[in-house]
Amino acid sequence: MYKDLIFCTFQGDFKDPRNILREFNRLTKDAKLPGITIxxxxxxxxxxxxxxxxxxxxxxxxxxxxxxxxxxxxxxxxxxxxxxxxxxxxxxxxxx
Known part of the structure; x- marks a missing residue:
């Protein structure tokens, strides 16, 4: 079932917001971006x-x-x- 989510698991379910933030912070740090937020x-x-x-x-x-x-x-x-x-x-x- 399509849930129209921006951030979801590989199965298409809701993703825990803490995991989203953790992943986003890791990606921006790896990309050497200044303190950017979602x-x-x-x-x-x-x-x-x-x-x-x-x-x-x-x-x-x-x-x-x-x-x-x-x-x-x-x-x-x-x-x-x-x-x-x-x-x-x-x-x-x-x-x-």
Whole structure:
């Protein structure tokens, strides 16, 4: 039975969160990554999607937020950068 899990055992069952954290910490240490967390990866994923112009509704659904407003509030810093980029693009097109 497919359970739609991100972290699961080889049999597809729920994995103990302590084991997930232990494995993740070992992998990041072996890769010589600075203190990165699973939450950091989630934030990076969402931020990159927003920067790449993915519709916020899609980002909201991927993150599991109940409302798109939550996603937009949490990633408003990305939206500000996108606003500046959009304004510069518009100006360039308008003046060309």
């Amino acid at each position: 939450c950091n990866l989630r934030h990076l994923h969402a931020t990159q999607l927003m920067i790449n112009g993915v519709n916020p509704k899609v980002v909201q659904e991927r993150l599991g937020h109940l409302r798109v407003a939550v996603t937009l509030d949490l990633y408003s810093h990305v939206n500000e950068d996108l606003q500046v980029d959009t304004a510069l693009r518009f100006e360039q097109e308008f003046l060309s």
